[in-house]
Amino acid sequence: MTPRKPAPTRTPRTAASKRSAATSRTSSRSGSSRSASSRSAGSRSASSRSTASRAKKRSSVWSSRLEPRAAQEARVWRSGTARGRFRWFAGIATCLFALLIGWSVFVQVMNGGKLRAYGVAQRESNITIPAARGTIFDRDGNEMAITVPALSLYADPRAVLDPAATAHVLGQMLGFDAAAEAELATKLANQKQSFVYIQRFVNQDVADAVLSLNLSGVNGVSEPKRVQVAGGLATNIIGRTDPFGTGATGLELQYDKVLAGVDGEMVKQAARGRSLPGTSHILSQARPGTDLVLTVDRSMQFQTEQALLARVNELSAKGGNAIILDTKTGEVLSIASVRRGDDGVAAITAGNLAAVESYEPGSVAKVFSVSAAIDSGITSPDRVYEVPGSHTFDPGTEFEYTIKDAYPHELEPMTLRNILIDSSNIGTMMAAGELGSPKLHDYLASFGFGKLSELDFPGESAGILKAAVDWKGSQNGTIAYGYGFSSTSLQLISAVNAVANKGVYVSPKFVRATIDEKGSKWETPAGSTHRVISEESAATMADLLTGVVCEGTGTRAQVNGISVAGKTGTGYKIQANGTYKSDDGLRSYFATFVGFFPSKDPQVTILVSIDEPDRSSRDRFGGTAAAPVFASLTQMAIHELAIQPTPGDTGCPVGG
Amino acid sequence: MARSISVARTAPKTKAAPQRKKVTTRTAHERRAGTSPRAVPQAAISRRTRRLVFAGLSIAFLAIAMMMLVVVFQTRIAETQLKIDKIESQIAAERDRYDALRLERSSLREPARLVAEATAMGMIPGNGTDFVSVDPLTVAQVLVSTGGVDPALLSVSHDPLVNYGAVKSTIGDRP
Numbered sequence: 001m002t003p004r005k006p007a008p009t010r011t012p013r014t015a016a017s018k019r020s021a022a023t024s025r026t027s028s029r030s031g032s033s034r035s036a037s038s039r040s041a042g043s044r045s046a047s048s049r050s051t052a053s054r055a056k057k058r059s060s061v062w063s064s065r066l067e068p069r070a071a072q073e074a075r076v077w078r079s080g081t082a083r084g085r086f087r088w089f090a091g092i093a094t095c096l097f098a099l100l101i102g103w104s105v106f107v108q109v110m111n112g113g114k115l116r117a118y119g120v121a122q123r124e125s126n127i128t129i130p131a132a133r134g135t136i137f138d139r140d141g142n143e144m145a146i147t148v149p150a151l152s153l154y155a156d157p158r159a160v161l162d163p164a165a166t167a168h169v170l171g172q173m174l175g176f177d178a179a180a181e182a183e184l185a186t187k188l189a190n191q192k193q194s195f196v197y198i199q200r201f202v203n204q205d206v207a208d209a210v211l212s213l214n215l216s217g218v219n220g221v222s223e224p225k226r227v228q229v230a231g232g233l234a235t236n237i238i239g240r241t242d243p244f245g246t247g248a249t250g251l252e253l254q255y256d257k258v259l260a261g262v263d264g265e266m267v268k269q270a271a272r273g274r275s276l277p278g279t280s281h282i283l284s285q286a287r288p289g290t291d292l293v294l295t296v297d298r299s300m301q302f303q304t305e306q307a308l309l310a311r312v313n314e315l316s317a318k319g320g321n322a323i324i325l326d327t328k329t330g331e332v333l334s335i336a337s338v339r340r341g342d343d344g345v346a347a348i349t350a351g352n353l354a355a356v357e358s359y360e361p362g363s364v365a366k367v368f369s370v371s372a373a374i375d376s377g378i379t380s381p382d383r384v385y386e387v388p389g390s391h392t393f394d395p396g397t398e399f400e401y402t403i404k405d406a407y408p409h410e411l412e413p414m415t416l417r418n419i420l421i422d423s424s425n426i427g428t429m430m431a432a433g434e435l436g437s438p439k440l441h442d443y444l445a446s447f448g449f450g451k452l453s454e455l456d457f458p459g460e461s462a463g464i465l466k467a468a469v470d471w472k473g474s475q476n477g478t479i480a481y482g483y484g485f486s487s488t489s490l491q492l493i494s495a496v497n498a499v500a501n502k503g504v505y506v507s508p509k510f511v512r513a514t515i516d517e518k519g520s521k522w523e524t525p526a527g528s529t530h531r532v533i534s535e536e537s538a539a540t541m542a543d544l545l546t547g548v549v550c551e552g553t554g555t556r557a558q559v560n561g562i563s564v565a566g567k568t569g570t571g572y573k574i575q576a577n578g579t580y581k582s583d584d585g586l587r588s589y590f591a592t593f594v595g596f597f598p599s600k601d602p603q604v605t606i607l608v609s610i611d612e613p614d615r616s617s618r619d620r621f622g623g624t625a626a627a628p629v630f631a632s633l634t635q636m637a638i639h640e641l642a643i644q645p646t647p648g649d650t651g652c653p654v655g656g
Numbered sequence: 657m658a659r660s661i662s663v664a665r666t667a668p669k670t671k672a673a674p675q676r677k678k679v680t681t682r683t684a685h686e687r688r689a690g691t692s693p694r695a696v697p698q699a700a701i702s703r704r705t706r707r708l709v710f711a712g713l714s715i716a717f718l719a720i721a722m723m724m725l726v727v728v729f730q731t732r733i734a735e736t737q738l739k740i741d742k743i744e745s746q747i748a749a750e751r752d753r754y755d756a757l758r759l760e761r762s763s764l765r766e767p768a769r770l771v772a773e774a775t776a777m778g779m780i781p782g783n784g785t786d787f788v789s790v791d792p793l794t795v796a797q798v799l800v801s802t803g804g805v806d807p808a809l810l811s812v813s814h815d816p817l818v819n820y821g822a823v824k825s826t827i828g829d830r831p
Contacts, residue, residue, distance in 0.1 A: 135758075141816035143762040149752045222752075227759060230766040280741075288824070293817065302767035513817075519825030521817055561787035635785040645787055 123269050129282070130224065131261030133245055134289030136238055136252075138298040139331075139512055143229045145238050145252070147245070150225035151207040153198040155188055159217030163188035166215055173210050174199050188217075200243060201225045226252075234294070234301045236337055236352040237510055239458075250352065251292065251510060253458050261289035261517070291515035295331035300324060303636045304334040305348050311610060311629045312338045312346045315619055318612035319346070321354040321489040322629065324637060325497050325605040327596055330506035330527040333604070333637070335490075354489040355455065358463040361492050362571030363406075363423045363553075363622065364594050365482030369432035370420055371499060371541050372443035375533035378434045381417040381544055387427040388412075393474040401474045403429075406570070420544050421552035423568060425481045432480035440480065441468035446532045447495035447505065449487050454507040454528055463487040482571060493594055493607035496567070499545070500596035500605050503538035504529050546599040550652035557595055557627035558652050559634045562645040565602070566595020566630065568622030573612065588612045591625035597634055600646040604637045606630050751827050 107115060136145040153170075160166050164185050171181030187196045198218065202210070211220050226241045239250015247256030264286030308322040319339040326333055337353035340346040373379045389409045392402040405424050419427030432440055444450070450465025465485045475484040487495070490508060498505035507527030514522050533541070545565035548554045553568040569592035572580040581587055592609040596602040608626040619625045637643065645651070763769070799805075 137817065141820065142765060143758055146755065146759055146762070148755045148759050229759065229762040231768050233767070291820075291824075299767050302771075515817065515821055515824065517824070519821030519823070521821055560785055562785075635782070638785050639782070 129264035129286040131286040132288045134259040134291040149222045150201040152200040156217045259289045262287040293513040295512045301334040305336040315613040320610045323607045327602045330508045358486040362482040362569035364569030366428045369480040375537040387414045429477040438468040496594040497605040500602035503533040553623040557630045563599040564597040565599035570621040591622045593626035593630045
């Protein structure tokens with residue numbers, strides 16, 4: 001049997017021990033362990049302890065009555081008991097809590113705004129939502145300039161392990177030369193930068209090949225790229241954007257604000273570089289740019305450019321301009337300029353030289369002086385003038401200046417019709433002379449010379465038309481046949497178009513309509529119009545100009561089956577020495593032909609000018625250099641626009 | 657000799673039912689006043705405790721349920737937002753594809769390309785222009801043989817910009 005553990009002996013409690021225990025409980029704040037030991041102590045020390053405890057109790061009662069409150073509280077805070085420890089804990093916790101509250105107040109209230117902004121800045125980022133740039137269409141809805149996403153390659157130099165080797169690989173794949181490769185290596189070695197472009201707008205296949213190599217620090221980013229469709233057709237009026245998509249020239253510049261739209265803004269939250277789904281919100285929605293619908297017909301533009309380029313090459317000319325207008329609306333159906341570069345190669349220009357460069361129009365100006373004379377009623381097509389072969393201004397003075405007709409002749413009776421058909425300078429001067437310089441000036445100004453058109457095209461020239469009082473000496477006569485004032489090709493065709501449009505000038509225009517952000521198409525307002533000459537005068541002029549093509553200097557502008565009206569012009573270009581002849585005694589020509597068809601009911605007006613055709617060639621005049629191009633463009637326009645001759649119109653009579 | 661032995665049989669002890677402990681409670685006021693504690697039946701305390709426990713558990717359950725619902729809803733919102741983000745990415749990608757296709761279509765219709773293709777097929781530019789008048793009798797015979805032309809077909813005009821405008825108004829310029 002397992003010996004049982006002896007039961008603890010219970011000491012009978014005497015009155016003294018009970019008092020002692022009571023005293024011990026009363027003074028138990030001194031420690032429970034001590035109290036427990038006293039309770040378990042034997043009766044040996046009971047009597048002595050009870051005496052001590054009685055004294056202590058008395059002392060405690062008295063001390064509790066007599067000791068100050070602070071001492072009492074200090075005693076209360078003694079940590080001997082559970083309550084004391086709790087109070088200590090509560091006190092510390094309260095202090096900590098108060099500290100926490102105070103800190104919270106400091107953080108939330110006193111420093112709250114700044115810290116909040118700092119926190120927001122750490123996790124949020126404002127991202128610009130780029131507005132899609134508007135598309136530029138031709139009049140039939142074919143895209144001419146469009147923005148598409150394109151891949152650009154960039155590098156983080158800090159992540160590139162071997163700049164030289166990376167640059168070499170990239171240079172090989174992107175077709176860099178040694179200099180470009182060395183420059184890239186230098187950029188990649190610059191550890192201070194975190195972003196450098198390797199190449200922007202890389203071909204997708206090449207970019208894919210580069211990215212597939214997983215070169216350290218090399219990456220790709222999609223960026224909007226402005227693309228001119230159709231090999232850059234009509235770049236001269238569309239213009240260009242800079243690498244950041246802002247309009248730099250042409251209509252891209254003129255309508256930049258309209259095309260660009262309005263960028264939006266988005267706030268995005270991110271954690272460690274990764275965006276958090278559902279945390280982004282849009283502050284302002286991007287508004288896409290407005291699309292432009294041009295008046296230009298892409299097919300006609302292409303054919304115009306090609307025909308002009310071919311003729312310039314054929315004549316070894318310096319350049320040329322060609323414009324096709326819708327007679328009634330002034331809409332420019334095509335406009336092209338060619339210029340031979342320093343390398344000797346003629347090319348379609350990116351600049352709109354037809355609206356920017358001005359020159360003396362030459363004999364085409366006879367259309368305006370004769371129109372003015374007829375419209376003012378001082379002459380008629382059948383009036384006969386005695387026209388000499390030459391005329392001298394200010395004879396016997398230092399300003400003496402002799403002019404001659406293009407072909408030598410003696411004093412010859414010529415009707416106004418013949419004067420225009422044969423393009424007689426002196427005859428025209430005689431007819432317009434009766435009108436007077438001020439009136440001729442007013443007519444020329446009304447035809448649109450000497451001021452900007454309503455196109456407001458960047459860089460457009462107003463030409464030069466001085467006030468009549470400033471016309472000096474021979475200018476009073478030469479302006480009638482196109483010397484003494486200058487105009488752009490666009491001004492010149494617009495002026496002739498006023499004759500074609502039954503005497504009403506209509507301002508040319510490049511933009512036919514716009515398409516807003518909601519996809520609605522809005523026609524642009526028609527160009528402003530004003531009457532220049534009467535309808536009867538215009539009809540008379542159309543008849544006279546038809547004669548120019550059928551019997552005069554512009555026979556090479558004829559088109560089978562349809563009547564064409566027009567006027568040739570061969571201007572002498574001012575040379576570097578300020579005269580019309582260079583130091584070696586040679587002239588430079590500016591050959592022009594402007595006309596319209598069908599002459600009874602004109603629908604299309606065309607200008608062709610050839611700048612400095614080969615001076616030794618017989619095809620250096622308006623009727624020989626420019627008129628053939630006019631004829632080919634007329635046939636093209638007939639096909640493209642399905643133009644039919646007016647009833648009874650069979651074109652020039654056979655042999656006419 | 658037989659002795660009768662009387663055995664006093666003690667009555668079986670009945671097991672007394674355990675008495676419930678009487679718990680004394682005093683309010684703080686009573687404690688300060690030194691009044692004697694009052695007895696509160698244990699049953700009453702248990703009932704109240706049970707009610708308190710039940711109420712506490714109910715509130716805790718409701719709180720936890722609400723928190724779970726909030727978590728579920730937040731998750732659903734996040735999922736939906738992910739879907740929205742994905743769809744918006746798809747829209748952006750499709751818009752890019754739309755623009756790329758427009759560019760491709762326009763390039764395919766490029767005049768220079770058409771000329772090159774036509775030349776490769778042996779075609780040459782037209783050689784001048786002429787207008788021929790057609791005998792009205794011939795026109796009448798053709799019309800009779802073909803049954804004429806539906807006027808509705810003649811009035812059909814296809815403006816590609818109308819279609820473009822509809823697409824633009826639909827996709828807008830969302831990010």
